Amino acid sequence: MALTVLALRAGQVVGFDELIDELWGEAPLKNTRNSLQGIVARMRRSLGRIGLDGTDRGVVRTVGNGYVLGMPADRLDANRFLQQAREGRDLIGHSPRKAAELLRGALAMWYGPALVDIADGQRCRAAALRLDEQRRIVQEDLIAAQLEAGEAGAVVPELKQLHAEHPERERLSEQLMIALYRTGRQYEAIDTFHRTRRRLDAEMGLLPSLHLQRLYQAIITQDASLSH
Structure with missing residues (x-):
């Protein structure tokens, strides 16, 4: 995990204390600094085995009170x-x-x-x-x-699956409504809006965004801007 923390902040110094807190949290070892040094030493050896310089002058360097992953x-x-x-x-x-x-x-x-x-x-x-x-x-x-x-028909199956998995994501609702409408399924597009509205209300006490409401109105009126 130490290498992951360094990789997430590649090019930046990650302090010893920050690494110790990430590795052991509220249950640190008696000598965490020595333990951390041992982990970094093993990390360098592992990097050396895959062709990266495994010394302190290599990709994992000691800088001040921390380590830095020097990698593009x-x-x-x-x-x-x-x-x-x-x-x-x-x-x-x-x-x-x-x-x-x-x-x-x-x-x-x-x-x-x-x-x-x-x-x-x-x-x-x-x-x-x-x-x-x-x-x-x-x-x-x-x-x-x-x-x-112009690939509305191709994306409907995937959109239906994603919308079922993430019903709270209004962008998916919007995209599904547009895809259904463009493939001649206006009723299903309208039904998607109402199902989204009911779920937002029941689970989060929210109304659909104004953007989604405007899209619903455009579908009802068959607004020419929805065509592609």
Whole structure:
């Protein structure tokens, strides 16, 4: 887990105390500093076995009262995912097919939940939640690109599954309503809105956003702006 904490802050010094708190929390060992040094020594040896310099002058360096992982950002999976996701998102409006290609590539970097094999440290938990949220956003961005490219029929099955798994995400409700409407299923689009409205009210005491309400009205009136 120590390497994960350093990787999440690559290029920045992570203090000894911060690492100790992440590794042992409220149940520290009697000599945590020595234990931490032992973990870092083993980490360096492991990195050396895969071709990285396993000394203090290598990728894991001691700096002041902490350690730093001196590795280029693009060598880390999380950073490569986020960068490619940003590039794809920026292309949705004017090059949706290229955007979809980049977004699919970003999602292909995932093999399961973020940091699933890492111990339950507070910082790692928070980072895992952020990364998993970014993954969901990229899934929605990919669907947005496909809708922009005129592929409404292709995304309906996936949207139905995602909407069932995450009914609280209004963007999925919006995308499903649009996809259904564009494939000639106006009644199902309207029903999706009402099911979303009922769930938001029952589970969170909320009304649908104004944006979702306006989309509902546009579907009812068959607004020409919904066509693609």
